Amino acid sequence: MSLVPSEVVLSYAEAAECVLHHAEKLRRAEHAVDQAPLLAASGRVLAQPIVADRNLPPFPRSTRDGFACRAGKLTAGPLRVAGLLRAGEPWMSGTLAAGDAVEIMTGAAVPPGADCVVMIEHVEVSGGFVRLTAPRTLAPGENIVDAGSEARAGDILVPAGRRMTVPQIAAAAACGYATLAVFARPRVAILATGDELVDVIRTPLPHQIRNSNSYSLAAQTLAAGAAPAILPVVRDDWAATEEALAAATGRDLILLSGGVSVGKFDFVERALLRRGAEFQFTGARIQPGRPVVFGRLPDAYFFGLPGNPVSTMVTFALFVAPLLRALGGEADAGPRFVTARLEEEMRVKTGLTRFLPARLESDMRDARVRPVPWHGSGDLAAAAQANGFVVVPETTEQLSAGERVSVLLL
Ligand code: AMP
Numbered sequence: 001m002s003l004v005p006s007e008v009v010l011s012y013a014e015a016a017e018c019v020l021h022h023a024e025k026l027r028r029a030e031h032a033v034d035q036a037p038l039l040a041a042s043g044r045v046l047a048q049p050i051v052a053d054r055n056l057p058p059f060p061r062s063t064r065d066g067f068a069c070r071a072g073k074l075t076a077g078p079l080r081v082a083g084l085l086r087a088g089e090p091w092m093s094g095t096l097a098a099g100d101a102v103e104i105m106t107g108a109a110v111p112p113g114a115d116c117v118v119m120i121e122h123v124e125v126s127g128g129f130v131r132l133t134a135p136r137t138l139a140p141g142e143n144i145v146d147a148g149s150e151a152r153a154g155d156i157l158v159p160a161g162r163r164m165t166v167p168q169i170a171a172a173a174a175c176g177y178a179t180l181a182v183f184a185r186p187r188v189a190i191l192a193t194g195d196e197l198v199d200v201i202r203t204p205l206p207h208q209i210r211n212s213n214s215y216s217l218a219a220q221t222l223a224a225g226a227a228p229a230i231l232p233v234v235r236d237d238w239a240a241t242e243e244a245l246a247a248a249t250g251r252d253l254i255l256l257s258g259g260v261s262v263g264k265f266d267f268v269e270r271a272l273l274r275r276g277a278e279f280q281f282t283g284a285r286i287q288p289g290r291p292v293v294f295g296r297l298p299d300a301y302f303f304g305l306p307g308n309p310v311s312t313m314v315t316f317a318l319f320v321a322p323l324l325r326a327l328g329g330e331a332d333a334g335p336r337f338v339t340a341r342l343e344e345e346m347r348v349k350t351g352l353t354r355f356l357p358a359r360l361e362s363d364m365r366d367a368r369v370r371p372v373p374w375h376g377s378g379d380l381a382a383a384a385q386a387n388g389f390v391v392v393p394e395t396t397e398q399l400s401a402g403e404r405v406s407v408l409l410l
């Protein structure tokens with residue numbers, strides 16, 4: 001048996017396609033389901049659809065404070081005020097007589113017989129009669145939302161596979177879901193490798209650095225809706241790497257950082273191979289992140305991410321997040337990009353798809369992006385200024401100021 005996997009280096013598009021192919025298979029697989037109280041379902045992926053249990057609105061709803069009446073009748077002359085209807089109050093008097101109007105509040109059910117609500121600001125009321133103020137006009141249907149016009153009982157308002165955010169929580173509450181079936185969070189083992197690493201609570205010696213990747217990966221894992229377990233740092237040797245992989249079993253995904261380059265003490269790929277790994281790719285023509293590794297062990301998927309901190313976070317956003325979202329049952333799994341206007345010219349060499357740290361700002365009219373100067377994929381200080389990464393396609397040498405560019409979001 002070979003000691004190292006054979007090299008499979010893909011373009012960005014091929015690597016992304018490969019991950020999405022596996023993600024799609026995972027998304028269709030059976031997923032464990034949790035029952036979550038409504039508020040706890042915020043941020044989780046729905047394992048059931050949200051179905052309207054009644055028409056929305058359930059009754060013809062007045063959208064204004066005013067008078068419910070027949071439009072043609074009020075246009076023709078004053079109408080008698082036959083009563084007052086508050087929101088939450090039923091109308092008990094049958095069909096409204098043609099010559100009558102009812103004072104009505106926003107959110108109340110429009111009585112049968114009325115075909116419009118005239119705004120209180122558009123009428124004069126005196127002596128128990130209401131009249132339209134000139135030059136106001138009135139048409140049937142005004143200020144009424146018909147019963148069932150937003151949704152019909154039985155309609156699916158949110159399909160399974162969507163992540164619950166604010167509007168979905170509101171829809172679930174409106175349809176009477178006190179609890180919801182959501183997909184279980186995928187479990188992720190995080191293994192940082194490197195003899196130079198010390199934990200954040202320790203004081204590093206001059207030749208040591210703090211382990212930042214375990215924390216950035218855990219934060220990204222949480223943001224992708226999964227549950228991270230930060231395992232102890234793995235020393236750069238054979239046995240330690242194998243033991244660490246053994247300790248990571250039982251998780252849905254194993255994330256390793258570092259040790260995937262061609263250094264003498266890079267054991268990750270060899271140890272994975274010994275445990276029966278099948279490699280999908282062992283590199284991608286991207287910067288940062290070229291040595292990224294993706295594949296499957298007998299019981300879990302894994303990624304070997306390059307140890308440089310900016311490479312680690314970019315390869316997570318590009319490849320790990322889509323796989324994790326799919327593992328969690330989410331339908332819309334792919335990496336997240338936006339477009340923005342580039343504020344400064346950028347020049348690079350062709351041959352790699354680049355994801356360069358940048359600061360994205362937006363207002364109502366426009367999104368703008370400015371590259372952050374950096375010293376390469378180890379430059380955490382530059383990354384800390386950034387909130388996105390400008391995409392430079394493999395064959396592009398130059399992006400001009402003012403051009404619309406694609407920006408990878410973390
Ligand atoms: P490697 O991929 O192991 O060759 O590491 C590449 C670079 O990333 C080296 O400078 C490492 O010191 C650094 N590095 C590796 N792992 C981590 C980590 N967990 N946190 C911060 N930096 C790291």
Ligand code: MG
Nearest residue numbers: 194258259307
């Ligand atoms: Mg290393």
